[in-house]
Structure formats: structure tokens, C-alpha cells
Amino acid sequence: MGEEQGFGLKLTDENVPYGSMTWLMPDFTASSGGHINIARMIRLLKERGFPFQHVVIMEPHRWRSDEEAQAAFNAAFGDCGISLSLGVRSIEPCQFLVATGWQTAYWVAKYRDAIHHIYFVQDFEPAFFSSGSWSAIAEGTYKLGLTAVTAGSWLAEKLNREYGMRTFPFSFSYEHDIYKPYPKRSSDTKHIFFYARPETPRRCFELGIMSLSRVCRSRPNVAAILSGGELRDYHIPFHHLNTGSLAIAELPDLYSQCDVALVISASNLSLLPMEVAACGCPLVINRGPHSEWLFSEEEAFYCDLNPDSIVSSLNEVLDRPEEASLRANAAMQRAQQSSWGHEADKVASFLRTL
Numbered sequence: 427m428g429e430e431q432g433f434g435l436k437l438t439d440e441n442v443p444y445g446s447m448t449w450l451m452p453d454f455t456a457s458s459g460g461h462i463n464i465a466r467m468i469r470l471l472k473e474r475g476f477p478f479q480h481v482v483i484m485e486p487h488r489w490r491s492d493e494e495a496q497a498a499f500n501a502a503f504g505d506c507g508i509s510l511s512l513g514v515r516s517i518e519p520c521q522f523l524v525a526t527g528w529q530t531a532y533w534v535a536k537y538r539d540a541i542h543h544i545y546f547v548q549d550f551e552p553a554f555f556s557s558g559s560w561s562a563i564a565e566g567t568y569k570l571g572l573t574a575v576t577a578g579s580w581l582a583e584k585l586n587r588e589y590g591m592r593t594f595p596f597s598f599s600y601e602h603d604i605y606k607p608y609p610k611r612s613s614d615t616k617h618i619f620f621y622a623r624p625e626t627p628r629r630c631f632e633l634g635i636m637s638l639s640r641v642c643r644s645r646p647n648v649a650a651i652l653s654g655g656e657l658r659d660y661h662i663p664f665h666h667l668n669t670g671s672l673a674i675a676e677l678p679d680l681y682s683q684c685d686v687a688l689v690i691s692a693s694n695l696s697l698l699p700m701e702v703a704a705c706g707c708p709l710v711i712n713r714g715p716h717s718e719w720l721f722s723e724e725e726a727f728y729c730d731l732n733p734d735s736i737v738s739s740l741n742e743v744l745d746r747p748e749e750a751s752l753r754a755n756a757a758m759q760r761a762q763q764s765s766w767g768h769e770a771d772k773v774a775s776f777l778r779t780l
Contacts, residue, residue: 427563428514428532432539435519442541446478447471447522449546450514450530453487456502457671459696460548463577464526465503467546470770472506476777481510482517484530522777527551531567542780545572545591547581549694550716553628573780575773580719581694594776598700598720599764604674605704607758608682616648616744619684619707621698622668623655628693630712630731631655637736638688639664641744648744651684653677681705686743686750690731691717699726700764703757708750710739725757 435441449468454461472479481499489495489512496510514533517523523540525531528551534543545567552565568574568589575594576582582595620638624631638650642664650666657668672680681687687702689695690712699709699720709726711717718728727750729739743750 428534428536430536430538431515431517431533432519432537434538437519437521437539437541442519442521443478444521445476446480446520447476447524448480448482448517448520448540449524449526450482450484450517450534451526452529453483453489454499454502456498460527462503463548463697464546465499465508466766467770467773468508469504469506470766471774471777472508474770474774476522476774478520479508480518480520481508482514483510483512484514484533487512525567525572528564528567531570531572535567535570535572542777543572544777545570545574547574547585548577549628550581550584553693575776578694578719580716583715594773596769596773597764598695598697599766599769600697600701600704600761602704602762602765605678605681605701607704607706608679610682613683614647616645616685617683618642618648618650618740619681619687619702620650620652621654621687621689621696622652622657624657624660625655628691629654629696630690630692633731633733633736634688634690635660635662637733637740638666640733640737641740642666645744651680653680677701678705681707685747686710686727686740688736688740690729690736692731695720700761703754704761706754706758708743708754709757710736710743712736721757721760725753725760727753 468479492511495512499510517537519539522542522544523534523537524544524546525534526546552561555561568585573592574585579595582593585591586593620634623629642648652666653669681702682705684707686708688710689699694716711726712731713728727739727743729735
């Protein structure tokens with residue numbers, strides 16, 4: 427729940443550098459999508475008038491020294507001159523102190539020597555837990571008086587409406603030099619991509635597998651490509667390829683070879699729909715305010731979170747290739763109009779207004 431730290435200093439541009447930002451983060455791995463998003467935003471803000479960027483890794487962590495953690499961070503996310511230290515007690519006075527997950531928010535709220543206390547919110551984290559202590563503690567972070575910078579408009583509206591938070595949303599983009607259409611190779615088999623990640627309950631692995639089983643069994647010329655998670659302990663009773671976790675460089679060609687991508691979520695969207703759209707693959711996404719804010723009905727096929735509706739939407743894409751192509755092209759155009767630089771510009775402008 428955090429402890430009060432700092433001395434309540436009177437902070438000015440003379441004793442705290444203008445644009446100095448400290449980000450309090452849980453321990454990281456190179457493959458963590460949430461950490462990749464944070465590191466990208468740090469790098470982009472550093473280029474946009476916030477030059478003093480520092481990362482603090484909170485406990486528990488696996489690093490033996492600041493130097494070891496710094497080297498691993500640079501290897502995972504690029505060496506952009508972002509300094510790093512270990513432990514919540516290494517936070518120092520700054521203009522902006524940023525929480526990046528429910529574990530960090532109480533510490534940020536109780537730190538006295540920061541001018542602005544920010545909450546970088548990527549999802550509604552109470553939903554990560556069944557109702558109980560952890561969900562209540564996570565929800566409590568929205569009542570601490572922090573200013574939220576949110577991944578998408580759904581979170582901004584929800585946190586403002588339900589908790590009275592001051593919020594500012596940025597939208598999604600993708601790495602334009604990585605995600606692009608690859609030539610589609612000839613095949614008699616139609617392929618359905620599914621982000622199959624059972625270790626992340628909000629990505630609805632079981633609903634996806636039930637639905638794919640029905641589609642693949644009824645269509646001998648259809649196979650599923652399951653990617654993103656560890657499936658060795660699962661019996662998958664239909665024609666499929668399990669790729670496991672792939673290197674980012676391998677994903678654009680994979681998406682380009684698929685006839686449809688099933689990307690469902692019980693909470694906020696991941697970046698996957700935007701990245702898939704940039705490769706020209708038609709999307710099936712589940713309905714709901716948390717998942718409909720990015721693409722319109724003219725750009726994606728929508729389903730309810732039940733097998734009947736998912737199967738119906740997948741079959742619609744497979745049976746209507748011309749309509750699927752129209753929506754995929756519209757989604758790709760939407761994606762191509764976006765940029766992370768533009769989104770960082772918006773965040774930087776907002777921070778300057780505080």
C-alpha cells in the first residue's frame with residue numbers, strides 16, 4: 427500500500443529540472459507488451475521536451491545491481507539515455523512522477539517531492555482479479571487523486587465517470603517499419619489467426635478454442651494458427667499450428683498469410699488489432715465499449731463473447747471474401763494514418779498544460 431516518502435520540498439525549476447520524469451515500474455521482461463508501451467512513450471517524450479527520463483524498478487525484482495538492470499533494460503527496449511535505479515526508495519524529486527500499474531500507484535501518490543503525480547493506465551486492472559482483496563486494492567488506486575494518461579478513450583471515460591479522475595487519452599498505433607502487408611502465398615487452406623494466451627484470462631482463450639473447434643471441424647479446408655502463449659499442456663482437437671511466442675519480425679508475414687484474425691478481449695484492447703490491420707488481415711473483434719473504440723463496423727467484423735456469435739462472425743468473413751477485403755482495406759488505411767509520434771505529441775502537450 428506504499429509508504430510516505432520525501433520532505434515536502436518547495437519545488438521550482440531551480441531545484442528540479444523542467445520536464446524531469448520518473449516512472450515507477452514493476453519488474454520487466456523483454457516480451458512484456460505493457461513494458462514495451464511504457465518504454466516507447468518514455469523515449470518519445472524524451473524527444474519532445476522532457477529530456478530527464480528516469481525509471482525506478484520497484485520490489486520485488488530479480489536484479490543484483492542498478493548496472494545489471496540498466497543493461498537488461500537497454501537490451502530489451504533500446505539504449506536511449508534513460509537512467510534506471512532499483513527500489514522504491516530510490517525515487518528522487520522530479521516534476522512528474524508516473525505510476526505504471528496498480529502495484530506502483532500507492533507509492534506514487536504518497537511521494538511528497540514531485541510536482542505532478544501521473545497514472546499511466548493501460549487497462550482496467552481490477553478486472554485482472556476475481557472479486558476480493560486484490561481487485562479492491564487495484565480499484566483503490568483510482569481514488570488516490572492521480573491524473574490519468576490512458577491507453578484509449580474507453581479507459582479515460584470510465585475512470586472519469588466512475589471515479590472522478592482527471593483523464594487524458596492517447597490512441598493506438600504501430601511500428602510502421604515492421605508491420606506491413608507481405609505477399610500472400612497460394613494455399614488451398616484458409617487460415618484463422620488466434621491470439622491464444624491462456625495465461626492471460628482476459629484474452630478469452632477458452633471461448634476462442636471452443637469457437638475455432640466448431641469452425642475447423644465444419645470446414646475441412648480451414649486451419650487455425652495459434653500464437654502468443656504456451657499450449658504444450660493443452661489438447662487442441664482440430665487442425666491447427668501452434669507457433670508459441672514468435673519474434674516480432676516474424677509476425678507481419680504470419681498475419682499477412684491469414685484470411686481472418688480472431689482478437690477477443692474481456693478488457694481493454696491490446697495493440698494486436700492495429701498491428702494485424704496494418705498487415706491487411708480482416709479482423710473479428712468482440713463487441714463492448716472496451717473493444718469498439720478503435721475500429722468501426724466498416725473496418726472490422728464484430729461478435730458477442732459467446733461461441734455462437736464468434737462462429738457466425740468467422741464464417742461471415744470466410745464466406746464473404748469481398749466484404750472482408752473491403753473492411754480489411756479500410757482498417758489498414760485507418761492504421762496507416764496513425765503514428766506513435768502523433769500520440770506522443772498529444773501526451774506531451776497535455777503534460778505541459780498541468
